[in-house]
Amino acid sequence: MPRTLIEIERGHGEPLYRQVRRAIEHGIASGRLDAGGRLPSSRLLAQELGVSRNTVTAAYEELVAEGFVESRARSGLFVNPRMPPRPEPDPTPPQEHAFDWSGRLRGREGDRLPHIEKVHDWARYPYPFPAGQVDPRAFPARAWVRSLNRALDRPHAAWSLQDCVADDDPLLVEMVRSHLLPARGVAVEADEVLITIGSQQGLDLLGRALLGPGSVAAVEDPGYLDARHIFLRAGARLHPLPVDADGLRPPDTLRGVDLLHVTPSHHHPTNATLGTGRRHALLAAAREAGTVVVEDDYDSEFRYEGSPTPALKSQDTTGQVVYLGTFSKFLAPGLRLGYLVGSAELVAHLRELRRYSVRHPSGHLQRALGLLIESGDYQWAVRRSRARLGMKWRLMRDAVNAALPWVSSPAPGGVSLWMSGPEGLDCRELVRRARERGVLIERGDIFFLAGPDPGALRHFRIGFAAPRADVIEPGIAILGEVVRELLPPE
Numbered sequence: 001m002p003r004t005l006i007e008i009e010r011g012h013g014e015p016l017y018r019q020v021r022r023a024i025e026h027g028i029a030s031g032r033l034d035a036g037g038r039l040p041s042s043r044l045l046a047q048e049l050g051v052s053r054n055t056v057t058a059a060y061e062e063l064v065a066e067g068f069v070e071s072r073a074r075s076g077l078f079v080n081p082r083m084p085p086r087p088e089p090d091p092t093p094p095q096e097h098a099f100d101w102s103g104r105l106r107g108r109e110g111d112r113l114p115h116i117e118k119v120h121d122w123a124r125y126p127y128p129f130p131a132g133q134v135d136p137r138a139f140p141a142r143a144w145v146r147s148l149n150r151a152l153d154r155p156h157a158a159w160s161l162q163d164c165v166a167d168d169d170p171l172l173v174e175m176v177r178s179h180l181l182p183a184r185g186v187a188v189e190a191d192e193v194l195i196t197i198g199s200q201q202g203l204d205l206l207g208r209a210l211l212g213p214g215s216v217a218a219v220e221d222p223g224y225l226d227a228r229h230i231f232l233r234a235g236a237r238l239h240p241l242p243v244d245a246d247g248l249r250p251p252d253t254l255r256g257v258d259l260l261h262v263t264p265s266h267h268h269p270t271n272a273t274l275g276t277g278r279r280h281a282l283l284a285a286a287r288e289a290g291t292v293v294v295e296d297d298y299d300s301e302f303r304y305e306g307s308p309t310p311a312l313k314s315q316d317t318t319g320q321v322v323y324l325g326t327f328s329k330f331l332a333p334g335l336r337l338g339y340l341v342g343s344a345e346l347v348a349h350l351r352e353l354r355r356y357s358v359r360h361p362s363g364h365l366q367r368a369l370g371l372l373i374e375s376g377d378y379q380w381a382v383r384r385s386r387a388r389l390g391m392k393w394r395l396m397r398d399a400v401n402a403a404l405p406w407v408s409s410p411a412p413g414g415v416s417l418w419m420s421g422p423e424g425l426d427c428r429e430l431v432r433r434a435r436e437r438g439v440l441i442e443r444g445d446i447f448f449l450a451g452p453d454p455g456a457l458r459h460f461r462i463g464f465a466a467p468r469a470d471v472i473e474p475g476i477a478i479l480g481e482v483v484r485e486l487l488p489p490e
Contacts, residue, residue: 221243
């Protein structure tokens with residue numbers, strides 16, 4: 001029985017046992033005490049209320065005598081199950097105006113942008129092709145559990161369980177430096193690495209540190225929606241830069257641009273890879289203008305044909321490129337772990353910002369992930385996942401070219417296919433009708449920024465990381481039928 005049901009007022013004039021009895025009777029009548037429910041012993045309730053046991057016993061005796069409570073031998077006291085609750089009229093609340101939050105909440109400029117919407121129960125659909133989700137069966141569960149357990153043993157438990165204030169786990173930082181970044185052509189010191197709660201926290205910290213009212217953030221168009229929301233909320237004005245089949249088209253100048261967000265390895269959402277010539281041109285423009293370049297290394301682990309390109313950060317000679325990496329896309333989105341690489345001065349400032357919002361990412365997860373990488377299980381899981389996803393990518397590529405009424409040459413990387421249909425296709429209606437038939441895909445128009453463009457409606461995205469391989473062909477065949485239903489007859 002919750003103690004809040006009984007309020008004792010000493011010196012009130014009414015005997016304490018009657019106050020106890022009246023409170024219990026009211027709880028039974030109002031239904032807050034379940035019919036047939038067991039009541040606490042007189043000793044326990046007396047201790048809880050700070051009264052004598054005789055006081056509670058007297059209250060219980062009256063309740064038993066009047067039929068509200070039953071005494072069962074060797075079992076205790078119970079609410080009479082035949083005592084129905086009596087509905088009580090709600091007291092008329094005082095006529096007060098509700099608190100007006102609208103005048104207290106700061107404006108959110110980003111609200112004018114659309115949001116990426118996720119179907120949370122995607123796994124129940126027969127043909128789930130959501131982008132950004134993973135197949136739970138591909139997660140290295142046994143290796144992860146081993147690492148979690150080891151992280152609670154000596155000498156690791158201290159880093160797992162202590163309050164690190166603003167520090168990061170030195171083991172995980174070392175694993176990032178020595179095992180992950182060299183493969184991207186990047187060499188840094190420990191004080192140039194910050195562990196984040198996913199790459200999105202890195203973007204948020206950079207927005208808070210580098211942007212404000214009157215600043216300008218250049219973004220890819222189409223591009224990553226969440227980055228736009230973050231930059232707008234920091235007070236910046238967005239400057240869209242066009243993207244084609246070869247990635248971002250470098251502008252003649254970046255003068256007046258404070259920050260440029262770019263996804264060169266696999267452009268979000270098209271998966272195009274930024275070519276070498278464009279990379280050099282972009283870095284030259286950034287050096288000339290003094291623009292900070294934020295390289296979001298989106299799905300760089302997953303390339304299925306050809307050789308992976310080095311990170312833009314590897315060609316940075318001035319220290320103005322900030323690199324964002326994540327473990328979430330590969331391991332599981334729900335883990336929310338990533339890292340940021342930048343100059344020591346910048347990282348120290350971001351570390352202080354992070355300290356006064358979330359202090360630090362989970363020490364237990366950091367140490368477990370460091371152990372997973374150190375053991376070699378992480379690299380083994382990446383290789384296995386890359387092979388599995390490469391097989392799915394080829395199945396998906398062949399399926400869309402067999403089922404859809406146009407020829408596609410999807411970029412050989414990432415975990416989704418960016419599809420561009422003919423003019424007249426409305427991706428909003430396509431997503432709705434496909435979902436009615438058990439096929440989940442994502443609309444593509446929301447990733448465009450530069451003005452109302454009717455052509456944006458012909459784009460959509462198909463993820464292939466989450467579904468089983470055997471549902472790809474039949475699911476895409478159904479999608480092809482829906483597409484043909486929506487297109488005007490030839």
